Amino acid sequence: MPNQNISDKTIADHILAYARSNGADQADVMISRGESTEVTQRLGKREAVLRSEDIDIGIRVFIGKRQAMVASADDDKKTLEALTDQAIAMARVVPEDEWCGLENEYAPIAFKGDLDLWDDKTPSTEELLEMAAQAEDAARAVKNVTNSEGDAFFSAGQSLYATSTGFMGEKKGTSRGISASVVVGKGEEKERDSEYTRARHTEDLKAADFVGRHAAERATSRMHPQKIKTQKVPVIYDRRVSTSILGHLAGGLSGTSVARGTTMLKDKMDQLVCAPHITICDDPYLARGLASKYFDGEGIIPSKRNIIEDGHLKGWFLDLKAARQLGLPPTGNGQRGAGGLPSPSSHNLYMMAGEQSREDMIADIKNGFYVTELMGNSVSLLTGDYSRGAAGFWIENGQITHPVSEITIAGNLKDMWMHMQPANDLIFERGTEVPTLRIDGMTIAGN
Numbered sequence: 001m002p003n004q005n006i007s008d009k010t011i012a013d014h015i016l017a018y019a020r021s022n023g024a025d026q027a028d029v030m031i032s033r034g035e036s037t038e039v040t041q042r043l044g045k046r047e048a049v050l051r052s053e054d055i056d057i058g059i060r061v062f063i064g065k066r067q068a069m070v071a072s073a074d075d076d077k078k079t080l081e082a083l084t085d086q087a088i089a090m091a092r093v094v095p096e097d098e099w100c101g102l103e104n105e106y107a108p109i110a111f112k113g114d115l116d117l118w119d120d121k122t123p124s125t126e127e128l129l130e131m132a133a134q135a136e137d138a139a140r141a142v143k144n145v146t147n148s149e150g151d152a153f154f155s156a157g158q159s160l161y162a163t164s165t166g167f168m169g170e171k172k173g174t175s176r177g178i179s180a181s182v183v184v185g186k187g188e189e190k191e192r193d194s195e196y197t198r199a200r201h202t203e204d205l206k207a208a209d210f211v212g213r214h215a216a217e218r219a220t221s222r223m224h225p226q227k228i229k230t231q232k233v234p235v236i237y238d239r240r241v242s243t244s245i246l247g248h249l250a251g252g253l254s255g256t257s258v259a260r261g262t263t264m265l266k267d268k269m270d271q272l273v274c275a276p277h278i279t280i281c282d283d284p285y286l287a288r289g290l291a292s293k294y295f296d297g298e299g300i301i302p303s304k305r306n307i308i309e310d311g312h313l314k315g316w317f318l319d320l321k322a323a324r325q326l327g328l329p330p331t332g333n334g335q336r337g338a339g340g341l342p343s344p345s346s347h348n349l350y351m352m353a354g355e356q357s358r359e360d361m362i363a364d365i366k367n368g369f370y371v372t373e374l375m376g377n378s379v380s381l382l383t384g385d386y387s388r389g390a391a392g393f394w395i396e397n398g399q400i401t402h403p404v405s406e407i408t409i410a411g412n413l414k415d416m417w418m419h420m421q422p423a424n425d426l427i428f429e430r431g432t433e434v435p436t437l438r439i440d441g442m443t444i445a446g447n
Helices: 005-021 077-091 125-140 208-221 239-252 255-260 320-326 358-363 413-418
Strands: 026-042 045-063 066-072 145-163 168-184 191-199 231-237 280-283 305-309 348-351 367-379 385-396 399-412 420-422 437-445
Touching: 005 026, 005 045, 005 077, 005 145, 005 168, 026 125, 045 077, 045 125, 066 077, 125 145, 125 168, 125 208, 145 208, 168 208, 191 208, 231 239, 231 358, 239 348, 239 367, 239 413, 239 437, 255 320, 367 399, 385 413, 399 413, 413 420, 413 437
Parallel strands: 231 367
Antiparallel strands: 026 045, 026 145, 045 066, 145 168, 168 191, 231 437, 280 305, 280 348, 367 385, 385 399, 399 437, 420 437
């Protein structure tokens, strides 16, 4: 990917100066450039090769307590000046927002190490096609597979963020992945499943044939599901779906939700909100992390911190606006793309592992449910009411037995968080990670 850093610095400096000289009190610019290639193979034949190169430029201006934003996919100087004029005109007439604005003083970037987010190894299209083929061929080699697709992708991107108040930062990263989607059986006996691997560096990917074979084996294991009766049992959330429980918790810790009073956690700072053995960390500096970064979308330097510590709530996710509304310092969690406004979000968010293995966690369950897929989302962060469609496997006498489908898991998030038991199988493969998770006392609604 061509190095655009010098020209992007020049573009940013010019637009910031232009905005200030034409009536803006403050301004910021985000410039993102990226390229990606994605290939697919279906039923043994190459199906698609998609290639894209993109540039996104976001310009935001402030006049008093008013702000406006424009975006462009064109880095032509005159085009950007005209868009800046439009943004200034818009900012003169939009309603005031007493909480908007940039920081006047910026801390230097504190983390001096290398997060290792860039891999110089750029796969060719043929190499990507070979990965997709290996994944799909491995899936098709499993008995009962009737439809399958293999996919491989590579992307590389870099961005620059600059403000009229003195911040300028650059970052770049690569991402690549392999996936397989599989259908087994015919007619009304069809089942489906998938597997994927994604990483910053090629060497961190799972083998393509493992991805395909595992997807097919997962789908095959779901054949001939049975029904179960409505009952209250322990539920084991597989690692593929346990992240959803942390996702609900993270949503309740958004500074925007706290400021609006739309989360049941708004008055719970320093109180016990999870089981006492639960610790949850937000880490922007995880080496090769998919959500790692040196600064956030507003130029604020983040820090690694425990959001939940020994079950107690210790922090919110705050962008500048939410921080001002709550009278707190920002936490460096303001996330945005070039074409959007900031909003609070986590970095690499993970729950610390427990001591039990997944097998030991299951061993003492007489009757229970091992969930591998969740559907729908009837969850209230204000009341905690939780209800989701699910599929997975029944547990009898400490053993995973037959597949189960078309059921609903119900409970209340407040109770669920207080009864979470993480296994010892924490692995960093995504931006949000949770080990296999056990929650007792859930209601399974079946026949």
